[in-house]
Amino acid sequence: AILSDPSLSQASRGLLMELPGLAELEEASAGPPAPPALHAARLALVRRLGEALAAPLDAALEGCIPGWSEPWPSGIGDRRLTAMIWSWRVAAHDPAAIAAARAAVDSASMTLARAGLRALQPWPLPARHAALDAFHDRWQDRPVILDAWFALEAGAPFTDGLERVERLMAHPRFDPMAPNSVRAVLGGLAGNAPVFHAADGRGYRFLAQRIIELDQRNPITASRLVKVFSRWRSYGPARAEQMVEALRQLRAA
Secondary structure, three states: OOOOOOOOOHHHHHHHHOOOOHHHHHHHOOOOOOHHHHHHHHHHHHHHHHHHOHHHHHHHHHHHHHHOOOOOOOOHHHHHHHHHHHHHHHHOOOHHHHHHHHHHOOOOOHHHHHHHHHHHOOOOOHHHHHHHHHHHHHHOOOHHHHHHHHHHHHOOOOOOHHHHHHHHHOOOOOOOOOHHHHHHHHHHHHOOHHHHOOOOOHHHHHHHHHHHHHHOOOHHHHHHHHHHHOOHHHOOHHHHHHHHHHHHHHHHO
8 A cells, every 4th residue: 555555755655664673673672682583584574575565566666767867855755765675675586676776786876876785785696796896896996985885795694794894804995094984894793683693792702802903093983883882781691791791801901
């Protein structure tokens, strides 16, 4: 009904169908939240919705296309709804949506390029790698834009997450003296639920060590990153203890 209701704007449709983020899901949890499980459940729901609503989503996407090239603010609703539809349909592994999200990275619209990247980001698809490589190559000489690439790569929810972050911090375009670059990578890690909140505590210890190193050259940015450990009381005993151990690691430095 939301997608076909003529009384709704495209922006309203996108807002009404937007799913809560991980932080909201943690706040709404009846007991101590388990971020990796919430992340997995949210991705599974997105995939199921993308499959079950394939026809109306595809029809709505067709209706958005004329607005892609409209200047701000008239086209913002079409682009926002497109981003949501791509994320749902890519989650369902729809070939057309995957191809469209990949092609958007090469478009003139930065909004659509980032929407395509975000839709592809959680899925280990060939199109994901191609899109991220294309974005990197196109914007590698523009640090402010490339920070989006660093953040997406650091937030990739894959098993090599910590090794990926290490590679990013060794990347020739990563500037360890630039607060925005540091926040893109380490903030991306902190928002990467399966990696940062891994049950063995490796993500907590890894970030604590990076904060210790960062404190030597940029204490303000380091102090802001420490706040990711401030919610340790919200989690169950095992995860809370792992976070407290990371705080002890910081205090001892």
